[in-house]
Amino acid sequence: MTQGPGTNGLILNEPLLWEKGKKGRTAFSMPDQDVPEAIGKIDSNLLGKGPDFPDLSEIDVVRHYTRLSTWNFGVDTGMYPLGSCTMKYNPKINEKIAAIHGIAASHPLLADELSQGCLQLMFDLQTALARLTGMDAVSLQPSAGAQGEMAGMLTFAAYFKKKGEKRTKILIPDTAHGTNPASAALCGFTPVAVKSKDDGTLDPESVAELMDEDTVGLMLTNPNTLGLFEESILEITARVHEKGGLVYGDGANMNAVMTIVNFKRCGIDAMHLNLHKTFSTPHGGGGPGAGPICVVEKLKSFLPLPRVIKNDGHYLLEQNDKDSIGRLHAFFGNFGVLVKAHSYILSMGRENLKKASQLAVLNANYIRESLRDVLKLAYDKPCMHECVFSDALQQEYKISTLDMAKRLIDHGYHPPTIYFPLVVPGAIMIEPTETENKEDIDQFIAVFKDVAEEARVNGERLRQAPMLTKLRRLDETQAARNPCLVG
Amino acid sequence: MKEISELHLPIDRSYSDDHEWAQKTGDTIRIGVSDYAQDQMGDIVFVEMPEVGDTFAKGDEFGTLESVKAVSEAYIPLSGEIIAINEALEDAPELVNNDPYSNWLVEIRPTVAGEFDKLMSRDQYLAFLQG
């Protein structure tokens, strides 16, 4: 039996914040009262007692969160092969860069001349992302991929409105991430599902059949959510353009193709990137991320405002464009995240970004070849940066994808993405990324093989898993039936 | 999940191909989901109901049943106006899992004649499930 990194280890319990503390404790160094108290300036009917927060000492707070952290698992802890999430290593130097005082203390409402450093940073990042995608213009404002998609959909709506065309439908493949139809619906479009072929890719004919003058166009992901390159993409985008439509690219899987695929040449009119995936900014347990959008020239005027432009070596904010879809964020987006992505791009340079994509694809194909006898391969063709299996081979032992995933936890791995995309029942999607080395991947493969074997001979251990974590499987039914959302 | 032979399918109901059942209660008709439906859905955590007075055409979505990880639309097997909803399900959606036949979802006044007779009998529904 291969030993993965998972083992027993003493961790400590820790109650909820309000179950600790004593009135009068504090962890905040109170500044001096160097001005007189302002009494009676606010009517008493507007005043309140303030919230019921626990009072904690500095040590109380430090112990609390230190203990909580020991119950978690990050990329720094171990392998995190989540398909479509690109959990690559998050460089620490990027954190330090984002915390540099002159950057971290910048107020967003200062005049342009007082923020040249920040504005240049944004302009340079805009330029880099435009060059990396092959597109013509970029807005860094969207705070996440989903907001980038929304920006894209609003851009399409504005484009057609200006042309005087009324289009209400949008084509979305059945393999799409849930944010795609949600973003489309938020912008008033009706999603129409396009069925993928049996080989997992889109058929230009299927797209052509559904594409008409009432349809805005197509939202697609390339490489797609199954980790496959849409080889017919030129034909697909041509069919959409023929009927006056536009193509939106979900760039979540950019990590497979950096400096290799030119999205503008593919026929994409607008796309977003996920900086917290491809560009190494940390996931933070659920954000903050960033989802900048990149568009072709004819859509540039619709981009959110403000935008950073350069004039005679000087950086300015463009605030006026009556075509613009407007603002999506109070200021410039998740600026601190943008800094980290920019720092990553400068650290890597062209050659290393290309290498990163090549190695990400190598790692995924290596895993694909190594596990194909043990798990059912969903599509028997070369993959890009992620590969998809299912639990079809384990069904005869009444073991599901979920059971195998939970058992991997005991071995010291975060499970791969499970039950997505929906077109593969019991999907297991593995994306190692380029920052995993060969020994660790070999160990992961060996452990997964053992888990599959254990499924055959001793399935109950999988159904009881995980057993080494602080808590065992949790009752999600109870949580949903009787929601207890505050303490 | 249950095998088809294990399903409880009472004879005194009519069934739709969306796995709903219907039963006449005087002038009105009570509607619920079949044992097959509740078994497929798993633990039901929430039932979203229409409002009394809402009207639907046969096949319209009139509500949803949520489990932890999925949402199932409920399609009305007959055109009608909602005259009652089963309020017990608001606090205890699991009643539908426990007994999907006594725990009905809605009661309607049918608005189109002849639709009830077009529903499947229990034997026809069983054949439908097996087919």
Place this chain on the structure above:
Amino acid sequence: MRYLPHTEQEISEMLAVTGHTHLDDLFSHIPDNCRFQDEVDLPGPLTEWALSETFQGLAKRNAAASARAVLLGGGSYSHYIPEIVPSLIKRSEFLTAYTPYQPEMSQGTLQGIFEYQTLTARLLGMEVANASMYDGASALAEALLMTLRIGRRKQTVAVSTAIHPHYREVVKSYLRAGKFNIIELETGSDGRTDTSGLQQIDGLAGVALQSPNFFGVIEDLGNAANDIHGADALFVSCFSEPFAYGILGSPGANGADIVCGEGQSFGMSQSFGGPGLGMFACRKEYQRSLPGRLVGETVDLDGKRGYVLTLSTREQHIRREKATSNICSNQGLCALTAAVYMACLGSTGLRQVAKLNHDKAEYLKKGLMEAGAEELFSGPTFNEFVLNFKFDFGSIREKLLHRGIIAGMELGRLYPALEGAYLFCVTETTSKTVLDEVINEVRP
């Protein structure tokens, strides 16, 4: 490159397993006319040392690098951040973790966010809070969409013109697609929103006010709630400075149905406006209509208390086009940051710091008024206020700027009708010495 661990030997071995000889072979199925024809022109790679130099250079070209004081709020606030906050937050188990979809190995994040939800609900006087939205602006937009969802057939919302202008722009962007009507509510000479005419508006789903508002004026939320509920609409109360609730009555206590706003003040650097934190809370009866993620309490197989993401059927990954929002990644780490910050402050600390903000702002306001400025609005303020000067304050402001003090912001760029007036903010971070320096510069 230190982030790419493969040796040439390992690459050869792995290629052999995949049946290829060169890395380029892995991409052979990608058509030529999908590829870049020339090399992508990018700067770098920079060593770790050159990288630091580059960014230090950029940082120096920002006024913030050498400013001694920034007396400006407007949605971005300078507050002291205890060292333990960044120290705890940057622990890699929090920082580099994914969304807690595998709860057994994510209890740190899950309990942390459950605590954040609880403290947020208490701060705002509400029953339920979510795990975050992107920022105060998008939170407001989503709150108004929520009132329209709850209001079913209603098509109109009303929005105070004293709400942050950028928030109102974002509301317009979000509501445009649904073709909803947005009515604007004006303010009076006291700087407060006039909610008296609401009953005349047909199909009103929700009404939004900000308190303290963009002018720093504290709205009479209780009075507004009466008018709003009288018009059969939901009351959305928003904010940009949560410290205010250290001394003011909470929006929940004053009748709000949904409360949302910007949480940047609680432990996040200003960082040129982001990442921020959209705080979002509502009454329990509306919780299934909430956008965003929710953490709930439950038990595991052994009966031990634990936390999970819950009510997920509202969200995009299950409900897809019928979801309450399209939000997926939110501001998770920022929410955790705010929780750590609120834990550092405690009730006692929050009240004290809030009071100090108010005291210092009143001190500057009083000093400037004695030196010849006039309050533009008569309503009470928290830590921001608007003044008119009878003389040219612009040139005084320039002088102060050269001495490293950014004294407020001219309002005309955001409120053309108020050109010549200045918006100021004073927090606990500005000493009496600096405030006196500003007052003395203004004094004739």
